[in-house]
Amino acid sequence: MAMVESSVQALGDRFARFIAEARDVWARGLRGPEAAEAVRECMLRLLAEAPEDEPWVAGILRDRPPGRELYRDPEFGFVQMGHLHAPGHQTAPHDHGPCWVVYGVYRGEIEIPTYRREGAGDDREAGNSSRRRQGSSKGPG
Numbered sequence: 001m002a003m004v005e006s007s008v009q010a011l012g013d014r015f016a017r018f019i020a021e022a023r024d025v026w027a028r029g030l031r032g033p034e035a036a037e038a039v040r041e042c043m044l045r046l047l048a049e050a051p052e053d054e055p056w057v058a059g060i061l062r063d064r065p066p067g068r069e070l071y072r073d074p075e076f077g078f079v080q081m082g083h084l085h086a087p088g089h090q091t092a093p094h095d096h097g098p099c100w101v102v103y104g105v106y107r108g109e110i111e112i113p114t115y116r117r118e119g120a121g122d123d124r125e126a127g128n129s130s131r132r133r134q135g136s137s138k139g140p141g
């Protein structure tokens with residue numbers, strides 16, 4: 001665990017605190033929407049308090065990765081990603097399967113539409129199903 005702690009610490013004090021808090025959510029046995037809400041609160045604090053020179057933020061701003069795995073927990077299996085989306089960025093509708101996700105916005109604003117799957121079948125096969133836009137949420141600006 002010491003190696004994990006040092007690699008997390010290298011990404012910054014606030015990031016390390018966030019990971020410790022997220023690990024605590026899992027360690028307390030929270031799951032599903034209850035866990036997502038608890039992690040959301042931790043993430044809001046991280047995003048509000050992490051300065052641009054904290055290593056995880058500075059790296060994303062410098063490298064502009066479309067997706068970067070910042071942390072993967074060896075015990076609970078959760079993953080923290082970081083992305084830099086240019087204005088106009090769009091992602092194809094996708095399904096997170098049985099997993100939940102918490103999106104946070106460090107700078108700017110995003111719109112996240114949600115879709116309801118219609119029809120049966122594997123939607124990787126054209127014509128077997130369709131998706132319909134159901135709603136959206138916006139991140140902070």
Ligand SMILES: [Fe+2]
Pocket residue numbers: 094096101
């Ligand atoms: Fe997603």
